[in-house]
Amino acid sequence: xxxxxxxxxxxxxxxxxxxxxxxxxxxxxxxxxxxxxxxxxxxxxxxxxxxxxxxxxxxxxxxxxxxxxxxxxxxxxxxxxxxxxxxxxxxxxxxxxxxxxx
Amino acid sequence: xxxxxxxxxxxxxxxxxxxxxxxxxxxxxxxxxxxxxxxxxxxxxxxxxxxxxxxxxxxxxxxxxxxxxxxxxxxxxxxxxxxxxxxxxxxxxxxxxxxxxxxxxxxxxxxxxxxxxxxxxxxxxxxxxxxxxxxxxxxxxxxxxxxxxxxxxxxxxxxxxxxxxxxxxxxxxxxxxxxxxxxxxxxxxxxxxxxxxxxxxxxxxxxxxxxxxxxxxxxxxxxxxxxxxxxxxxxxxxxxxxxxxxxxxxxxxxxxxxxxxxxxxxxxxxxxxxxxxxxxxxxxxxxxxxxxxxxxxxx
Numbered sequence: 001x002x003x004x005x006x007x008x009x010x011x012x013x014x015x016x017x018x019x020x021x022x023x024x025x026x027x028x029x030x031x032x033x034x035x036x037x038x039x040x041x042x043x044x045x046x047x048x049x050x051x052x053x054x055x056x057x058x059x060x061x062x063x064x065x066x067x068x069x070x071x072x073x074x075x076x077x078x079x080x081x082x083x084x085x086x087x088x089x090x091x092x093x094x095x096x097x098x099x100x101x102x
Numbered sequence: 103x104x105x106x107x108x109x110x111x112x113x114x115x116x117x118x119x120x121x122x123x124x125x126x127x128x129x130x131x132x133x134x135x136x137x138x139x140x141x142x143x144x145x146x147x148x149x150x151x152x153x154x155x156x157x158x159x160x161x162x163x164x165x166x167x168x169x170x171x172x173x174x175x176x177x178x179x180x181x182x183x184x185x186x187x188x189x190x191x192x193x194x195x196x197x198x199x200x201x202x203x204x205x206x207x208x209x210x211x212x213x214x215x216x217x218x219x220x221x222x223x224x225x226x227x228x229x230x231x232x233x234x235x236x237x238x239x240x241x242x243x244x245x246x247x248x249x250x251x252x253x254x255x256x257x258x259x260x261x262x263x264x265x266x267x268x269x270x271x272x273x274x275x276x277x278x279x280x281x282x283x284x285x286x287x288x289x290x291x292x293x294x295x296x297x298x299x300x301x302x303x304x305x306x307x308x309x310x311x312x313x314x315x316x317x318x319x320x321x322x323x324x325x326x327x328x329x330x331x332x333x334x335x336x337x338x339x340x341x342x343x344x345x346x347x348x349x350x351x352x353x354x355x356x357x358x359x360x361x362x363x364x365x366x367x368x369x370x371x372x373x374x375x376x377x378x379x380x381x382x383x384x385x386x387x388x389x390x391x392x393x394x395x396x397x398x399x400x401x
Contacts, residue, residue, distance in 0.1 A: 003377060017377070024177045051377065068338075071345070075336060078274075078346045085350055087362060088336055091369055 001099075003051045009039050010056075017051040055100065065100045069093065112284045119256050119290055131156060132197055139190050149190070150181035153197070162200050163193070169218075172240055173225050173375070188237045191301045195241055198298050199248070206251055213251070216341050217244050219334035220327065222375045226368060227326045231358070242307035243327045249291030249308075250275075250341070257283070268343045275344035276312055288312050315353035325354035333368075337376070 001016035011034055019028040019042065027045070028038060034052075042050070063071070076089040134152060138144040154160050160181055167184045168177055178184050185193050206214040224243035228236035254261045260282050267278035279286040292309025300308075303320045307327040310317050314324035328351055334340075335347045360368070 001377075071338065075338070075340070075345050075347050079349055082350050084355060084360075084365075085332070085336070085347060088333065088365060088369075091366060092336055095369065095373065 001051050001053055002055045003049055004056070005049050006039070006042055006047050008056075009034055009042070009050060009052070011035050011039070013056060014053040015050060016053045019047060019050055021045060021047075065096065068096050072096065109284075115257065115260075115283055115285060115290075116293060119252055119293060121256070131159070132194060135190075135194060135197070139194075146182040146185040149185055153181050153193075159197065159200060162203075163196055166196055166200075172237055173222075173229070188241075189235065191304065192237050192241045195245065195300050195304055198300075199245055202245075202248065202251055205255065209254070210251070213247060213341050216334060216339045217247055219337070219339040219376055220244070220246060220330040223330035223333045223368070223372050224326050226371055226375070227330065227358070228323075230364065230368070231322065231326070233322060233326070238303060239307070239323045239326050242304050242323055243330050245291070245295070245304070246308050246311045246327050246331060247287060247291065247341070248294055249287035249289065252290050252294050253279075253283075253287055265342060274346055274348065275341070276348075286312070312348060314351050314357075322357055325351070325357040328354045329358055333372070334376075337373075339376070 013034045015028055015030055015032045015034070018026045018030045021027045027047075028042075032038065072089065072093055076085060079085045131152065135149055138149055138152065153163065163181065163184060164178065166172075167188060168174070172188070174187065178187060188196075203214070206217070221240045221244040225236055225240040228239040233239055253264075264275065264278045264282050267273060267282065268275050271278075276286040276288070288309055288311050292305055295305045295308050303323065306317055306320045307314075307323045310324045311327045311331055314321065314328040317324035332347055332350060335345075340346075
């Protein structure tokens with residue numbers, strides 16, 4: 001899933017998280033497919049960002065998977081002798097790869 | 103002789119930190135609330151009403167207690183229920199820290215996100231480990247890098263030098279702090295928390311987040327905040343050029359007793375909640391005018 005500014009929303013995108021108003025009222029449930037009308041409505045309610053399925057936007061400055069994995073290696077480079085942290089790293093790696101799986 | 107000189111320096115920095123020229127002073131409301139809390143006849147409603155007089159503060163408090171890192175299933179719309187749910191000590195620390203957060207949001211969004219992330223992980227861990235007061239642990243996690251903010255504001259020269267040392271020599275921040283000032287941010291945060299009369303159970307996890315094995319009062323909370331810091335750093339919510347995951351304290355790990363399955367679960371839950379945190383800090387950056395639904399006046 002990816003969090004995108006409403007300005008980048010397009011019909012056909014599917015909500016990966018519900019859009020809430022006043023913090024707790026569900027305006028649009030998870031799984032809703034966006035239409036022009038829904039996007040308009042969200043705009044009127046001044047919703048700033050939404051979370052959609054997949055990874056539709058190549059955000060400027062966002063890193064590629066390879067770059068993210070290299071960063072991960074660097075972050076854990078000084079704790080390679082600590083088994084629980086190496087397990088943690090492996091799991092984060094798996095999740096990074098899965099997140100790109102659209 | 104060398105030692106003496108060093109301790110002289112440390113004393114000077116300590117004094118400088120405590121002068122708090124650039125840090126916010128304790129809001130008067132805290133003294134008032136502390137007096138009220140000492141009186142057994144005071145009700146949470148009365149305390150809520152006192153806080154509500156400061157509208158901005160109440161809106162911030164409600165926003166904090168409703169954010170992902172406390173993880174209450176339902177929205178808390180009144181200050182009196184917030185006091186009941188979080189306890190007076192946590193509310194007091196949050197009031198004191200509200201002004202610090204404000205500075206952090208403005209000056210160091212990265213540190214703010216790191217702190218929020220750490221609080222999310224700590225809350226989740228505290229619940230899993232059935233800690234008696236998970237909110238206290240989340241609050242300690244939220245404040246664990248208080249010392250960094252204090253250093254940045256009170257010792258801007260050394261702070262920049264430390265940043266440069268980290269960048270140029272690729273050393274962890276606490277090592278650069280020790281070399282440059284003879285004290286590190288955890289210690290500075292601990293002093294400050296004590297100076298502000300935070301309860302010891304909150305001071306210790308701030309003071310010992312890089313040395314949880316030294317904990318005496320609240321070893322479990324220290325272990326949780328220590329690991330929370332490690333995990334959010336692992337996920338990439340670090341601070342500045344000091345990107346490395348710090349070493350894990352063996353003793354803290356033994357206290358946590360997390361299995362591989364626990365870690366798998368934890369990562370899944372935390373990842374979801376960190377989305378909220380990102381949204382939360384973006385929202386705060388966009389200004390408080392957003393939506394104090396339920397409102398500060400609603401006590």
